[in-house]
Amino acid sequence: MISRLKNNRQSYFETITSSLEEYSYRNKRYHVDFAIALGLCKENVNFGEFIKSQRKTDELILLEDNLCCAIFDSAPTKSAIKATSNMLTKFKNKNSDKQLYTGVVSSKDYESDKTMLNSLFDILEYSINNNMPDVIMNKQQIEIPTI
Secondary structure, three states: OHHHHHHOHHHHHHHHHHHOHHHHHHHHHHOOOEEEEEEEEOOOOOOHHHHHOOOOOOEEEEEEOOEEEEEEEOOOHHHHHHHHHHHHHHHHHHOOOOOEEEEEEEHHHOOOHHHHHHHHHHHHHHHHHOOOOOOEEOHHHHOOOOO
16 A cells, blocks of 8 residues: 555646645735645545535545545645544544545645645655554654754
């Protein structure tokens, strides 16, 4: 699973980047924050049901049968974590036997989309490597404080 994520990272990156144009523009021009979440399940699941139940201001991108990306408009970190938590709860209600690895980043914490997406994939890989399913991970949880 981790090797497939790494091997296809560039493809996922390009797909998500093309969807970020409007959000990035509004962030730079009007300082409207947005956030991105990734969800990965080891087994194939129907993420299509989440696409139907999303808020109209959010965008869900099905990257693979078991990998989904959500872009949360006008969402700083706390709001993005809450929205991801709601999605995780919906997922667990229908797939209680499956584990979902998630990561969240906010535009407020990054200078560029490229840096933000690289961090998001690193966070997701960290969650998988450390066997942390059903925990919403963000950069503050894995950064080592400097002394």
